[in-house]
Amino acid sequence: MNSGKYPQLEIALNKISSNYKHMEKVCSTYGIAITTIIKGVNGLTKVAESMYKAGSSSFGSSRLHQLKNIKEHLKHIETMLVRIPMITEVEDMVKFVDISLNSEESTLEFINEVCKKNDITHKVILMCDLGDLREGIFELDKIIRVAKRIEFEFENVILYGLGTNLSCLGSIVPTVKNLSRLVNIASSIEENIGRKLQVISGGGTTSLPLVFNGEMPHRINHLRVGEGILLARDLKDYFKLDMRGFYTDTFVLHAEIVEVQIKPSYPIGTMFIDAFGNKPSYEDKGLRKRAIVAVGNQDIGSSTKLISKLHGLDIIGSSSDHVVMDYTDTNVDLKVGDIIDFELYYQALLFLTGSSDVSKVFKY
Numbered sequence: 001m002n003s004g005k006y007p008q009l010e011i012a013l014n015k016i017s018s019n020y021k022h023m024e025k026v027c028s029t030y031g032i033a034i035t036t037i038i039k040g041v042n043g044l045t046k047v048a049e050s051m052y053k054a055g056s057s058s059f060g061s062s063r064l065h066q067l068k069n070i071k072e073h074l075k076h077i078e079t080m081l082v083r084i085p086m087i088t089e090v091e092d093m094v095k096f097v098d099i100s101l102n103s104e105e106s107t108l109e110f111i112n113e114v115c116k117k118n119d120i121t122h123k124v125i126l127m128c129d130l131g132d133l134r135e136g137i138f139e140l141d142k143i144i145r146v147a148k149r150i151e152f153e154f155e156n157v158i159l160y161g162l163g164t165n166l167s168c169l170g171s172i173v174p175t176v177k178n179l180s181r182l183v184n185i186a187s188s189i190e191e192n193i194g195r196k197l198q199v200i201s202g203g204g205t206t207s208l209p210l211v212f213n214g215e216m217p218h219r220i221n222h223l224r225v226g227e228g229i230l231l232a233r234d235l236k237d238y239f240k241l242d243m244r245g246f247y248t249d250t251f252v253l254h255a256e257i258v259e260v261q262i263k264p265s266y267p268i269g270t271m272f273i274d275a276f277g278n279k280p281s282y283e284d285k286g287l288r289k290r291a292i293v294a295v296g297n298q299d300i301g302s303s304t305k306l307i308s309k310l311h312g313l314d315i316i317g318s319s320s321d322h323v324v325m326d327y328t329d330t331n332v333d334l335k336v337g338d339i340i341d342f343e344l345y346y347q348a349l350l351f352l353t354g355s356s357d358v359s360k361v362f363k364y
């Protein structure tokens with residue numbers, strides 16, 4: 001663990017809990033419950049605690065150890081594993097995960113076996129693939145068949161609901177059309193098992209535009225929301241949604257300048273590939289004022305995921321440990337030792353919260 005002061009991630013817990021409250025209010029208006037997804041902050045206990053205090057009682061992550069940790073801290077919460085489980089983690093999973101997302105019959109069979117052995121039950125949300133082509137059962141008859149097996153054969157597994165994931169791999173947009181299909185599939189399952197499903201889980205943050213615009217198909221009653229609460233950035237910048245009432249400066253990176261020099265803007269010599277095998281391109285703008293901060297891709301993933309609030313500051317690029325900026329068009333004079341602030345996109349948040357080289361400072 002780095003004991004230095006910088007790079008420093010400032011975490012405004014008050015703003016995160018405010019975002020949670022606001023999101024909960026909007027969603028509950030439409031009868032939608034939220035599971036708060038904490039994998040984007042590596043399950044940071046204090047962040048989960050602040051949302052718990054703000055009223056969240058259901059937490060999800062792709063990583064089992066994060067759920068184990070918050071279940072130990074916040075005893076009465078519901079936990080949800082949102083990455084379909086590995087066979088090798090099932091024995092552990094059923095101990096502190098209440099609900100898991102699933103798409104494999106053999107895994108479900110094994111969950112049932114393990115639960116039986118321990119004399120417990122476990123809830124599952126069956127995932128169907130509506131075209132994004134990540135996890136989920138693709139064919140309708142197979143979804144129905146697996147749902148019936150869970151309901152009628154797997155005594156220790158409870159079919160809690162039906163779910164889907166969109167956007168993440170195939171970049172497929174959640175729409176009235178594909179989510180209505182989810183509702184129709186749920187209805188078919190219900191006819192086949194002779195009862196209603198508790199939950200129809202219509203995705204994550206990228207499904208929120210449908211909610212905000214009042215278009216979400218009626219029976220969708222659950223979403224798994226991470227980014228939309230933690231950063232509320234994608235909905236504003238990519239989906240052009242009116243996000244008044246949400247804070248986007250919940251996490252701010254403070255990085256220290258280690259070099260300030262005037263240099264040409266176009267590299268000199270034969271260009272080939274950069275530190276990561278990519279071929280960057282540069283525009284020749286002549287001599288420019290450049291500064292380097294001591295933070296790099298190991299901490300942020302990519303400098304394209306940093307947002308500078310300093311007007312005119314141009315982030316040129318980054319390697320493992322350096323981010324290089326052109327500050328010619330700003331109205332400030334930078335010097336070595338100065339601190340530069342950045343807001344973040346999701347990838348940078350994921351890397352920064354996971355990096356032991358980044359100090360974390362909590363604001364209440």
Ligand SMILES: *Cc1c(COP(=O)(O)O)cnc(C)c1O
Pocket residue numbers: 037039040062082083101165203204205206224225226227228
């Ligand atoms: C990560 C994840 C989510 C939450 O995604 P956000 O974009 O952060 O809201 C929801 N569901 C599944 C299956 C996930 O993997």
